[in-house]
Amino acid sequence: xxxxxxxxxxxxxxxxxxxxxxxxxxxxxxxxxxxxxxxxxxxxxxxxxxxxxxxxxxxxxxxxxxxxxxxxxxxxxxxxxxxxxxxxxxxxxxxxxxxxxxxxxxxxxxxxxxxxxxxxxxxxxxxxxxxxxxxxxxxxxxxxxxxxxxxxxxx
Amino acid sequence: xxxxxxxxxxxxxxxxxxxxxxxxxxxxxxxxxxxxxxxxxxxxxxxxxxxxxxxxxxxxxxxxxxxxxxxxxxxxxxxxxxxxxxxxxxxxxxxxxxxxxxxxxxxxxxxxxxxxxxxxxxxxxxxxxxxxxxxxxxxxxxxxxxxxxxxxxxx
Amino acid sequence: xxxxxxxxxxxxxxxxxxxxxxxxxxxxxxxxxxxxxxxxxxxxxxxxxxxxxxxxxxxxxxxxxxxxxxxxxxxxxxxxxxxxxxxxxxxxxxxxxxxxxxxxxxxxxxxxxxxxxxxxxxxxxxxxxxxxxxxxxxxxxxxxxxxxxxxxxxx
Amino acid sequence: xxxxxxxxxxxxxxxxxxxxxxxxxxxxxxxxxxxxxxxxxxxxxxxxxxxxxxxxxxxxxxxxxxxxxxxxxxxxxxxxxxxxxxxxxxxxxxxxxxxxxxxxxxxxxxxxxxxxxxxxxxxxxxxxxxxxxxxxxxxxxxxxxxxxxxxxxxx
Numbered sequence: 004x005x006x007x008x009x010x011x012x013x014x015x016x017x018x019x020x021x022x023x024x025x026x027x028x029x030x031x032x033x034x035x036x037x038x039x040x041x042x043x044x045x046x047x048x049x050x051x052x053x054x055x056x057x058x059x060x061x062x063x064x065x066x067x068x069x070x071x072x073x074x075x076x077x078x079x080x081x082x083x084x085x086x087x088x089x090x091x092x093x094x095x096x097x098x099x100x101x102x103x104x105x106x107x108x109x110x111x112x113x114x115x116x117x118x119x120x121x122x123x124x125x126x127x128x129x130x131x132x133x134x135x136x137x138x139x140x141x142x143x144x145x146x147x148x149x150x151x152x153x154x155x156x157x158x
Numbered sequence: 159x160x161x162x163x164x165x166x167x168x169x170x171x172x173x174x175x176x177x178x179x180x181x182x183x184x185x186x187x188x189x190x191x192x193x194x195x196x197x198x199x200x201x202x203x204x205x206x207x208x209x210x211x212x213x214x215x216x217x218x219x220x221x222x223x224x225x226x227x228x229x230x231x232x233x234x235x236x237x238x239x240x241x242x243x244x245x246x247x248x249x250x251x252x253x254x255x256x257x258x259x260x261x262x263x264x265x266x267x268x269x270x271x272x273x274x275x276x277x278x279x280x281x282x283x284x285x286x287x288x289x290x291x292x293x294x295x296x297x298x299x300x301x302x303x304x305x306x307x308x309x310x311x312x313x
Numbered sequence: 314x315x316x317x318x319x320x321x322x323x324x325x326x327x328x329x330x331x332x333x334x335x336x337x338x339x340x341x342x343x344x345x346x347x348x349x350x351x352x353x354x355x356x357x358x359x360x361x362x363x364x365x366x367x368x369x370x371x372x373x374x375x376x377x378x379x380x381x382x383x384x385x386x387x388x389x390x391x392x393x394x395x396x397x398x399x400x401x402x403x404x405x406x407x408x409x410x411x412x413x414x415x416x417x418x419x420x421x422x423x424x425x426x427x428x429x430x431x432x433x434x435x436x437x438x439x440x441x442x443x444x445x446x447x448x449x450x451x452x453x454x455x456x457x458x459x460x461x462x463x464x465x466x467x468x
Numbered sequence: 469x470x471x472x473x474x475x476x477x478x479x480x481x482x483x484x485x486x487x488x489x490x491x492x493x494x495x496x497x498x499x500x501x502x503x504x505x506x507x508x509x510x511x512x513x514x515x516x517x518x519x520x521x522x523x524x525x526x527x528x529x530x531x532x533x534x535x536x537x538x539x540x541x542x543x544x545x546x547x548x549x550x551x552x553x554x555x556x557x558x559x560x561x562x563x564x565x566x567x568x569x570x571x572x573x574x575x576x577x578x579x580x581x582x583x584x585x586x587x588x589x590x591x592x593x594x595x596x597x598x599x600x601x602x603x604x605x606x607x608x609x610x611x612x613x614x615x616x617x618x619x620x621x622x623x
Contacts, residue, residue, distance in 0.1 A: 027215075028215075030210055030213045030215075031212055031213060031214055031220035031223060032214075034189065034190075035189075056186065056189050058184060059184045059185075059186055059230075060182075060184035061245075061247070064186070065186035065230070066229035066233075067222060067229050067230070068186060068222075068226075070225030070251060071222025071223075071225065071226065072222075074220065074221035074222050074225065090216075092216070093221045094254065094255065094559070095252065095253060095254045095610050096255075097252045097253075097453070097562070098252075099428075099436050100247075100249065100250065101431065101436065102431075118411075119451075123612065124559060126411065138428070141429075141453075145409060145610060147612075252562050254591050256584040256586065273564075273606055274566040274603055276566065278433075278457065279566075281566065281606070293583070296583055296584075298564070300404055337525075339523060339524045339526075340523045340524075340525070341521065341522055341524055342530070344500075345499075345532075365495055366495050366499050367496055368494060368495045368496060369497075369540075370493075371557070375496035375536060376543075376561055377500075377535050377537075377540070380531075380532050380536065380561060380563070381536065384530065384532050384535065385524075402526070403531045403565050404565065405562065405564045405565065406563045407560065408560060408563075409559065410560065
């Protein structure tokens with residue numbers, strides 16, 4: 004998602020390429036089996052199937068799984084609105100876990116939408132639901148802009 | 159960490175077994191290379207080395223990596239105080255990212271300490287620092303008790 | 314909102330009485346000029362006009378003003394769903410301030426809606442907007458149930 | 469606390485003047501009876517006595533009271549480190565309520581300390597305790613810098 008990796012693309016164009024299989028998914032998401040499936044202006048959806056590897060030893064997915072899925076979604080929905088050379092990065096992330104995520108739940112979708120985009124700061128909200136729309140987790144984020152200057156991104 | 163998996167042990171005894179290599183680490187932590195290294199009453203430390211697999215495509219570790227490390231630490235420090243058959247599980251997690259975590263940072267430690275333990279709810283706080291004590295992330299959690307009744311844990 | 318003060322009413326019936334002027338508003342809300350104006354199942358709206366007394370010395374309303382308005386709204390929208398003798402109380406509150414609230418903004422509305430209601434824990438989300446729908450703050454809460462037993466509310 | 473109101477003073481010098489009674493407290497804090505009592509580099513303490521006016525109708529202080537006390541403390545401890553013409557303002561505030569605040573509790577102190585101060589963003593943590601050190605609430609904040617340019621503060 005860096006200017007380098009986005010290759011001069013806007014956030015939305017880059018995400019569309021990723022959905023089309025023409026851009027590599029980030030390593031952490033590949034590791035966890037979380038994939039981008041929808042992207043439009045101000046909104047994205049990631050999907051994943053709960054597996055043993057996500058478990059925390061209590062027979063449910065680790066809270067970090069939901070946090071990872073939400074962090075990706077919350078950030079990308081804001082970056083769908085960003086032109087080439089401009090992106091937002093996470094300052095803070097807040098996650099609520101409302102039901103245990105288990106293998107029985109199977110496929111889950113994490114949808115996130117922009118709440119506020121200002122000149123320096125943006126916020127967004129997202130949910131993790133199963134195929135019937137049942138809620139398992141929700142969260143919000145606060146992000147700050149990073150702009151490309153002199154050929155590289157500067158915080 | 160369930161009563162079943164803890165095998166009738168208190169939280170602290172179970173964590174000591176895990177540090178000694180006599181109990182399996184949770185799958186999600188094994189996947190991410192995050193390991194428990196210290197546990198005492200009300201305090202734990204997890205450690206990990208930042209690798210390519212943690213990256214988010216921006217040349218830094220995914221926010222979900224810090225969130226996973228913090229969620230484990232914040233929960234386990236509370237569970238060090240729990241007797242057999244009683245444990246706390248995450249209601250919500252709040253993470254601040256203060257500096258980018260990169261492979262150059264290398265080994266990081268996530269230390270968490272209990273803030274409050276009540277009859278039903280507990281809170282804790284934690285930090286992620288490098289070998290020089292430089293801060294990369296911090297967070298807090300709110301957890302709720304789950305007690306064993308009739309042979310199984312009931313939420 | 315206690316069983317005593319609600320006088321055996323459900324949350325929603327009690328809030329309707331307050332809107333009708335037949336129940337006293339809480340002292341803190343009276344002090345800040347924040348009033349309940351709408352209540353239905355799972356949703357409430359509070360309103361207030363920004364005044365000098367809300368200021369923090371920087372020529373804008375104190376962050377505590379938005380936090381107070383959101384805490385009331387986030388809690389009451391959950392309690393609209395509660396029968397007599399049962400209510401939820403705040404475990405934690407998360408507030409984002411997206412624009413400065415000044416006297417020029419004038420009248421603001423804080424609308425909150427339930428996200429999740431479980432047996433022990435509930436969550437909700439809310440926003441503070443002006444008369445044109447412009448967003449000034451938003452937040453979420455995690456609440457825990459308190460039930461009446463033996464004639465009084467027990468945590 | 470604006471450059472104007474701080475009158476060209478650093479944050480710490482301004483807070484010391486306020487403690488000495490030589491600068492007016494912000495209206496919102498005067499309204500709620502919350503007063504600054506200690507300030508040093510990276511740390512402040514506010515104090516208040518719980519009164520009827522803080523109540524929420526449930527026989528306890530409104531969550532907004534703790535939020536207001538924490539927001540002031542969390543912000544001011546960061547601003548103790550700021551030179552004239554530079555200050556930080558709240559992006560987001562997270563508050564945990566761990567015990568009910570009632571008139572029986574009497575005098576409470578809210579102490580806050582800096583966690584991280586960067587070029588654009590800062591974070592801090594604080595607690596509300598009674599005269600015996602018992603914990604009633606705790607919280608964290610994320611703040612962003614506002615700098616004075618051309619004679620006025622610009623966000």
